[in-house]
Amino acid sequence: QKEVEQDPGPLSVPEGAIVSLNCTYSNSAFQYFMWYRQYSRKGPELLMYTYSSGNKEDGRFTAQVDKSSKYISLFIRDSQPSDSATYLCAMSPYNFNKFYFGSGTKLNVKP
């Protein structure tokens, strides 16, 4: 079993839709949770970074962490064609060098 599971998609939605991206994990030692957006032929760009359970909002993006269920989500409101990219979740234990990535979900927002 992988430490981080993420549905690879592709996920196709119309412009303006609310998008929900999810990851599950098995290691209860994970304390830090990140979401990255990666456009084709570019490096991953940090979107959201959370430590505790609960919600964190930044503009159109909301990150949600449920440590009891070992489940994290990224919500994108009013999705735009420019949001079309691959979204990677990542997580790490407390005070540790290694980061564990999901396989990435490819999102396509249609105009």
Added chain:
Amino acid sequence: DTEVTQTPKHLVMGMTNKKSLKCEQHMGHRAMYWYKQKAKKPPELMFVYSYEKLSINESVPSRFSPECPNSSLLNLHLHALQPEDSALYLCASAHKTRPDNSPLHFGNGTRLTVT
């Protein structure tokens, strides 16, 4: 543009060549990383430097040789590579201040093709 700069952006090399990838950051981060990413796959950790010392080597073949000359620079020396080593090589950095952790900040990578 990212705050982690990688050069070159593209590199084509033969199996007998020696080349180097370079990475630079000026965010004061003290942890630096090399990742390898194949198409449609997540980044795969290769090496971690913490305070300029190699702290993690993920059993990477010796034809890849990392170097961290100072806290801002990270190199990856390449020698006698194989075609299957063709990939996007990503550099990343993190603040790494105890006891807190911090997220990775990636560069845009070097797209390497081995012929």
